Amino acid sequence: MGLLFMAGCSEDPVRGGGEPEVEGPEDCVAGEIYNTVLKRCVTSNLDAGREDASGGEDASGEDTSGEDASGGEDASVEEDVFVDDGCDEDRDGARSIACGGADCDDRDFRRSPDRAESCDSIDNNCDGQVNEGISCTFFAHSGDTLYTIDPFKRVAEAVGEVPGLQDIDTHPDGTLYGVTREELYRFDGARRRWTMVGTFPARIEDANGLAIDSAGVGYVTSGDSLYEVDLGTARTQLIGVVGETFYSSGDCVVNKRDSLFMTSKAEDQPDTLVLVNRMTGEGVELGSVGFSRVFGLTAGWDALYGLTSEGQLITLDSRTGQGTLVHTFEGLRWYGAASTPAR
Ligand SMILES: [Ca+2]
Ligand SMILES: [Ca+2]
Ligand SMILES: [Ca+2]
Ligand SMILES: [Ca+2]
Structure with a gap:
């Protein structure tokens, strides 16, 4: 995968409502799960764990009787030996409805009455509702308004204002920070308003990207350069030049593995995704x-x-940069985005 849309291709096939040729859940092999946002199979640690569990590592399970499978006790036989009678195709332990069971989707092990609901595009616990009782949103903002976006339900909800920010990000302690081209702001949750932390030095002329890593270190991208920013004072220090051919198009982000990504713009061309050494x-x-x-x-x-x-919400392949349209929020212009503490 990753070849769905070659560089420069239009997103029209998706916007038009027609589905591009993508993998389906049935294409995933063992050890993979179907990611409905990315519309492709991805490696699943969870799946690997489950396979292991059903493959004979029951000693780690809840079963306190007969940890020795060789004992031939009735209770453990059912646990240890998978009997393929066609009634549990996805082997999630729940039998299909056709066989009198309660598995609402016997071809998807992520859906079973025994599973907890989790953030994705499906009803995991078979109660008929998607993502009920959990928050699956991140922050995004336009020129003057802060929103939460649920990428699975594809809805945006206005939740406050922003003081003309270029970008925002969330500190591990939950505090939301933002940058204008010249200033650092912090959201004061108690007073429900943004306060200015400080002004950047004059050499930072176009701060438009803000990222905070898992240790709470702040980064600002401006033009072709990456800076470290002190979130308490707005003092900055040049880390280095990202590259002479790069120019920050508006954001940088640190993912869970603390990789720093930045989007770079070039004249008359789509943006590129750049992996930046912190x-x-x-x-x-x-x-x-x-x-x-x-x-x-x-x-x-x-x-x-x-x-x-243009109001578009996309997913990006973190290896190839390739973007895929998820949804277009008509009439909205997105500036920046940040995770929410809940995520
Ligand atoms: Ca099943
Ligand atoms: Ca299932
Ligand atoms: Ca549900
Ligand atoms: Ca779900």
């Missing part, structure tokens, strides 16, 4: 996103999301 600032181009003016980036639920000035 120590040296040096950037490596991963590939074309296929979308322009990607002003917001955020990482969540094992995906990299992008937001454009």
Whole structure:
């Protein structure tokens, strides 16, 4: 995969409502799960664990009787030996409805009455509702309004204002920070308003990307350079030049593995995704996103999301940069994005 939309291709096939040729859940092999946002099979640690569990590592399970499978006790035989009678095709332990069971989807092990609901596009616990009782949103903002976006339900909800920010990000302690081209802001949750932390030095002329890593270190991208920013004072220090061919198009983001990504713009071309070394600032181009003016980036639920000035919500392949349209919010211009503490 990753070849769905070659560089420069239009997103029209998706926008038009027609589904591109994608893998389906049935294409996934053992050890993979079907990611409905990315529309492809992805490696699943969870799946691997489950396979192991059903493959004979029952000692780690809840079963306190007969940990020795060789004992031939009735209770453990059922646990240890999978009998393929066609009634549990996805081997999630729940029998299909056709066989009198309660598995609402016997071809998807992520859906079973025994599973907990989790953030994705499906009803995991078979109660008929998707993502009920859990919050699956990240922050995004337009020129003056802060929103939460649910990428699975594809809805945006206005939740506040922003003081003309270029980008935002969330500190591990939950505090939301934002940058204008020249200033650092912090959201004061108690007073429900943004307060200015400080002004950047004059050499930072176009701060438009803000990222905070898992240790709480702040980064600002401005033009072709990466800076470390002190979130308490707005003092900055040049880490390095990302590359002379790169120019920040509007955001940078640190994912769960603390990789720093930035979108870079080039004249008359779609943005590219750049992997940036947090120590040296040096950037490596991963590939074309296929979308322009990607002003917001955020990482969540094992995906990299992008937001454009055209109101588009996309996912980006973190290896190739390739963007895929998820939804277009008509009439909205996205500037920046940030994870929410809940995520
Ligand atoms: Ca099943
Ligand atoms: Ca199932
Ligand atoms: Ca549900
Ligand atoms: Ca779900």
